[in-house]
Amino acid sequence: MAFESLNAFLNMGGYAPYVWPAWGVTLAVLVGGGLQAVAEHRRRLRELRRRQRRAAADAAPREAVPTEGRPTRFP
Template sequence: MKFDSWSAFWAMGGYGFYVWLSFAVTLLALIGLVVATITTKKRLLREVKQKQARAARRKAAQQLENTL
């Protein structure tokens, strides 16, 4: 599609509002997915580290108990 000017490009033949709104909604959805993925990854890694630390503490406590 060829446009004569930038304003014609932004107007998109009278459908610019809907075109750009759809782009904005899609971009927001993609950004939301990226943010949700990153926060979920951080939360899962934090939980794994906590479980590993708990397992290490339990093992240390059990070894200490066995020496008594």
């Protein structure tokens, strides 16, 4: 084993103040990137669903408005 004890491993031969923050920043960037990708995926799905609803509403035949009982205009 490269280190004699867990304390020696965590101390990293005196370089712990440099090593562990580097690991922390790397982990934060990776997790943040994953969370951002999930959020963007959800946002795009919502936008696609909204577009589909609009397209379906535009393509649906409109209900005819009854004209019975309304005055007719002649040119």
